[in-house]
Amino acid sequence: MGVYVSVRGWLECDEKQLDAVQEIISSHADDHYSGGWTTPQKQVNWTHYIFYGADIRESALGWFTNQITEIARIRASDEDGDRIRGLFLASHEVGGTTEWQVRDGQLVMSPADTRHQYLNE
Template sequence: MVSVRGWLECDDEQLAQIEEIVEADDPQRTYSGGWAFPPRQYNNGNWAFYGGNIRAVSLDWFEERLRQIAQIPASYPDGEYDERPRGLFLLSHDVDGMSEWRVCNGGLVIGLPDGDDHYLDA
């Protein structure tokens, strides 16, 4: 099993697209129930969260969802900053240990955690 927990930050338009991606999954798919969207977003930003335990053989499903989300374009492409969805997920694998998945710059970067997050690897 792999314990997955993390968040995405985005704007209003992107949040609607993220919700569409999540809702497009088969309603019987157990793991899509790990997504949470606060009913009241505030302070110029929107958040989507994921938390759950996934079988290692199903990680491809989660990776594909994050890659789809990462490719959502900036709502205002002429802005000063790269304003595509971004976020951080920590994964604790029963066998392979901990990894960090970063949604940034239109892609997904998978690597080892940079910080002292190993206290979460239980």
């Protein structure tokens, strides 16, 4: 049956970066796990959000983290210098929960705080 990881979280960006994010997501489309990506029906104000939520096989983690790493590298689109930011929690059936931060142009992974333990129950 395989081992699964529950991945849920979001990215925040501006409108120009959103186009680049959607191109990256499309380039990794697999007609299965890529269905976990969604955006609001209507963006409100200046920050654009992209959400992901799905239970994926452990073997697909590389597919997902490769996308996130590529997205994190998208440069700021204007002089204010804001890069894409985000936060994901990945609850592994065997290995526990990790926190994935998208910041400063990279994906930073660390053990999740114990206060998120309830998500594994």
